[in-house]
Amino acid sequence: MSESSTSAGLADELRSLLGALSPGDRLPSSRELVERFHVSPVTVSRAIAHLSAEGLVVTRPGSGTFAATPPRRPAEVADTGWQTVALTDRAVDTRAATDGLGPPPAEAIALDGGYLHRSLQPTKALSAALARAARRPDAWDRAPTGGLESLRSLFARGTGADVGAEDVLITAGGQSGLSIAFRAIAGPGNPVLMESPTYPGALSAARAAGLRPVPVPMDGDGIRPDLLADAFAMTGARLLYCQPTHHNPTGTVLAARRRAQVVAVARAAGAFIVEDDFARHLGHGQAPPRPLLAEDRDGTVVHLTSLTKPAAPSLRIGALVARGPVLERMRAVRYVDDFFVPRPMQEAALELLGSPGWERHLRALSAELHTRCRALADALARHHPAWTVARVPSGGLHLWVELPSGSDDTDHAVRARRAGVAVGAGRRFFPAEPPGAFLRLAFAATARAADLAEGVRLLRDPR
Known part of the structure; x- marks a missing residue:
């Protein structure tokens, strides 16, 4: 487990501990926390820093860490309706850049997205x-x-x-x-x-x-x-x-x-x-x-x-x-x-x-993207022969798939979410009316290449 994930877990434990304390009560010392939770002093320091940033604790050098006084809640909700008039029609439309369905569940297989999965990054x-x-x-x-x-x-x-x-x-x-x-x-x-x-x-x-x-x-x-x-x-x-x-x-x-x-x-x-x-x-x-x-x-x-x-x-x-x-x-x-x-x-x-690691990364990334692209194309041909892959590209992170006539790409994306797979509906990629129904499928956003075939399999009958 990474140091950051350990400190996040310790912060959760300390939040529970704070629930039983009153403002001004002293938390156990760093040494006591190290012994009680079997973590390093660095982990304790990071967890305390998280809680301090959230306003849950106050650290006094030489004295220790204490439960903070909860922030005062406003007596009533502010009336911001006037802002609608003042802002006029200068709304910033992000619907094309963002998925209207919202972020997918953390456990969903990511066949959507425009970045490399962490496992493919030169971390x-x-x-x-x-x-x-x-x-x-x-x-x-x-x-x-x-x-x-x-x-x-x-x-x-x-x-x-x-x-x-x-x-x-x-x-x-x-x-x-x-x-x-x-x-x-x-x-x-x-x-x-x-x-x-x-x-x-x-x-x-x-x-x-x-x-x-x-x-x-x-x-x-x-x-x-x-x-x-x-x-x-x-x-x-x-x-x-x-x-x-x-x-x-x-x-x-x-x-x-x-x-x-x-x-x-x-x-x-x-x-x-x-x-x-x-x-x-x-x-x-x-x-x-x-x-x-x-x-x-x-x-x-x-x-x-x-x-x-x-x-x-x-x-x-x-x-x-x-x-x-x-x-x-x-x-x-x-x-x-x-x-x-x-x-x-x-x-x-x-x-x-x-x-030197940059060029090595690019060579390894090129080979992995080639493998993943082919794997996704093969899985689509096997499970969805009626779907049309316009081309197997020589670069990039996606396949562009045309659905059969009469399909609704947004409906496909919604049903895919229910099956545990995130896909990109194609209509948001068009400046005007789309000529058909399309999906953009990513092959670099999953943790493993094997997830690609599993994601396509789950798309066979999403309910």
Whole structure:
């Protein structure tokens, strides 16, 4: 059992003990708690810190730990109805980015989700990187608004394009980068073109910025340049959001012959492309194509990448790469938002990327994702032959599944929950009306690859 889980258990024991004490009563000493519960002094210290943060105990150095006085409850519930009028219609719609069904039960098999399971994360390398970063004498100094130069240089080299550190802005993960780019490039009421389907987090970020998502159809080779040109002409849009490599949710890779076309169409329209390259390190054994940024010579492409997906959810480090005034505009948005990304996190990212363990992790992750993807596809073919898997992708974390005609994807998701399996209903991935019923199934969110087949088996007849 980990130290953190042991301290949480001890905190629960102490909460029960506090129930029999009066405010001001002294708790047993640390030595007594160590002997009574057979735990380490570190565990006791952490448990007491948890209770202190909750306001349940007060620690007096040299005297001990005492039960705290319960906080006073308000005499009546405040009337906040006036806020509905004051806030007008500026609601932030998160329905696309969040599952409307709420979080699944802890015991459910996770065939939904956009992050690696803890067993696939480089936790030891991350912990070591954070520890080394914390020992740097300047770890808690203010970081530049644009980010540490050495980290910006690493991201610039990673694009394979003709860019340098001066063309990079460090962000607090990919979602933060999306929000910055959308607000910097377009204004409230402006259209933003998006592949259909697309990443729900991008839909939410665009709508929160006051933008109007406009769908552009895809086929097996990615977004269609002919329809993209039509959409630019009809809407007057000056912004396209797309995922050319291992697209979420379909897994599509934009065909080589289309990559230069897409950039040329946007350039002709006087528009920017926000290229979300979240999955560059999530390949299944094949090298990904060069980013659209490498096809761009005029500053059309704003490239977005992140370490969150291939590492861990809380490594909130990403980068926007762009040339020209648009980078200055995005840097200004970053400044007024929160000044800079915390320096310890940037230093930890530098330590991680510079360690031999990072490349080993990426190789092992690639092999495991390939195995899991095939296992999920095989289980679907065996148990659900009427369901259509559009493609077995060469990268990413998901399979995109079309259900038989007349199906209801939300109903499938609800019934799957009852069977103990979490799946993603497809309709929230579309900027407009979906053309059918789809499910997005994750193969990297479960603890074991064997859970994939079991989850699909339980989907056979969810009741």
